[in-house]
Amino acid sequence: MNETLGRGYARIEAIRAARGEPLAMVPEPGAPPPDKYNSVYLTLFVAGAAFLLPFNSFIMAVDYFKDQYPDSTIMFDMSTVYITSACVAVVTNNLLLDLFTYNTRITFGILVSLATMLFVAVCNIGWDGFSPHVSYTINLVAIGVVAFGCTVQQASYYGFTGCLPPRYTQAVMAGESAAGFWVSLDRVVTKYGFHTPRRSTFMFFVFSILILLGHSMLHHVMMRHPLVQHYLRLTNESRHRRRIQLHLNPNEDATLMESEAGDTSYGVLKLQSPALSTATGQAEPETSAFSFANPVYSPTATAPVSLASPPSATEPTISPSAALQTPRPSYKVEDVVFESPERPTSWRAFKRGVKARWAVARAIYPYMVSIGLVYFTTLSLYPGIASEVPSCRLGTWMPIILMSAFNFFDFIGKIAAAWPYEWSRSQLLMASGVRLLLVPLMLLCAAPRHSPHIVGDVYPIMFSVVLGFSNGVFGSVPMILAPSRVGREHREIAGNMMTLSYNGGLLSGSLVSYLLLSMLGPRAGDPCRLLYPTPHLPTVPPATTTAGNVTYLTTALH
Template sequence: MESEAGEPSYGVLKLQSPAPSTGVAEAENTFSFSNPVYSPTATAPVPLVSPPPSVSEPSASPSAILRTPRPSYKVEDVVFESPERPTSWRNFKRGVLSRWAVARAIYPYMVSIGLVYFTTLSLYPGIASEVPSCRLGSWMPIVLMSAFNFFDFIGKIAAAWPYEWSRSQLLMASGVRLLLVPLMLLCAAPRHSPHIVGDVYPIMFSVVLGFTNGLFGSIPMIMAPSRVGREHREIAGNMMTLSYNGGLLSGSLVSYLLLSMLGEPADMCRIYPTPVLPTIPPVPTHNGNASLMLPAMH
């Protein structure tokens, strides 16, 4: 119900079938549930007079309909909750405790999705854009990012495959995926001469990174709400989003650290000048006699 101050309040609502009234004066003066002022569906009281003798039983039905008891409503008690600080603190504490209970039930999925996005943001797009290629040149980062996004899309579709992943499998897959960080890093470090040389290896690592990101980034988010009750599913989604954002933040910080360790870009594809080939000077003629000169080396 709405109070005069415009703030919502709460009350106890009672339902009662009123007893038949005996007259207009009693209906107006009696403070009871049968008073029409408390009933939104009741009509004005009508004097209960006996029908004329000539009126048959079916003709008396309108008066009988008016005398039919209807449920009446009356607010008996009103409970006010003042928005004070203790109430707000109590609600905050209740929310923290409920989220802690949900986190204890779904923590493997929270750790799994956090590790997945930590690995992804550590490499993509920071390290992936720094992998050099003498053959592709400036197209190398574009190829790596295109491969990542395409196979990430395929991994998200593959997450709909009806397979029941266990919590240990998800944690193991997310942990093994961390090996992609040093492998991709060795394709770009050191700047002047990377340890893993070639265009095939970074493209292959980018494909694996994208597919596993789509697959193991979607499965924990799908499975976690089903591990709690229906009333806690929204909280489970909230906690999964918190782990997701934690993985994004920590992975971005690690990516900045790795880029600072790489240092300034270096030109690893040096173009050496073409050596000058030996030439044979023209043979001069003196009085018809040709003199042969040896080729000069420059």
């Protein structure tokens, strides 16, 4: 008992008060507060758009960056830097999961993204006071910083929505696609409305910054919503449940008494030490001590029973076999023995966290592999190879159209992911593998540069549509299903593990895109001049005037 007392002995009400929880009855998981006007859903939708908005803003300004840095690999470099920084951020977020709250991590990410976007818009695009080499470096550093802040938000949001019903995870993923669709529409409008590339790109970034400001305010309002507080409370209780344990040892006495309130539907379980003595002064046998295996405790009972006093001589003794057949009342536990929580920075806590992540990964690995394959295929082609597909009719509009088609149908695909169809793990893995066929098909639309094997504007647009729609569906379903495959206390870990696999697919895909770029061959001037060479003009025999001077007509024709 001394060891038990060393761990701590407290009332449940005291434990809840120490946590800052209300003493009223906690709502059941099946009856959460209503989400009036779908305010939480819409806020998470905006959140999904906001944390991918900076990356999409850099990518959709492809025409400006290619004009500023011709003959460079700016789109490939920005994509790789972003994904590398994102992988560092998601690993860091997993390690610091227990040290900072959702709100702290998300607020940090919002501030970092806002500050970096403001700097790039004002200093590097609006002012343009740097040399091309310095400006190029600033863009890469800026997108790396933005990636860290945005990925901390992304991983935190997926861990956060893992604690909520699945529809809220789908809201975040639909918002991610909405970010791409919004910036595509924004870029088309600004490019058409402002003929100067620098001015149109500056206004394009300004609109993105305004959305980030709106998202910051909506997030802090959402965190106070009763629905969010309800599910966060349930998750916190599930996490700490392992630290609140009832310790009953054979040498301890447990006395079952009636409730002080007079309610006969339950009793109160009291723990006492040392064991009470019988009338003869001898301790009760160890077999008479109360435990959950003891037949005295039966939740299907109908009448209260008091064991506070030993039976008198006139009362018949109840045998153990008879006790099994006798209805007994249900009881609540008033006092518990609990283990004091360990500091999150201790080695034991770190080791336990690693084991928990390994157990979660083993439970959801098909979904991790599936989402990794999906984003590996996507980043192999988008935005790098998509920005290299030539068009002699559309010119500089071609990469914008391809990216807009991808983003629009990615948005539709993420909405379609909410369709109530139960995808099996094998179906998700098969669909993710089939998408790999899009890599050679899209590559043939750009390779070799001087004469692509698949010529025409319709084919790359069609491939971009299929790439976007399949990315929306099969990039969302695994993320939605994975948290439901583990216990509530591990759902945040599941969301973060899925984000880790997601970013692993992004990083490997962006690296493979450099290999695909090398397969396009060297740049050889204007490909349209090679595909559609300008015909030679007819020659005109020299003509002379009566004065003997050669007319300027021959010179003009040549």
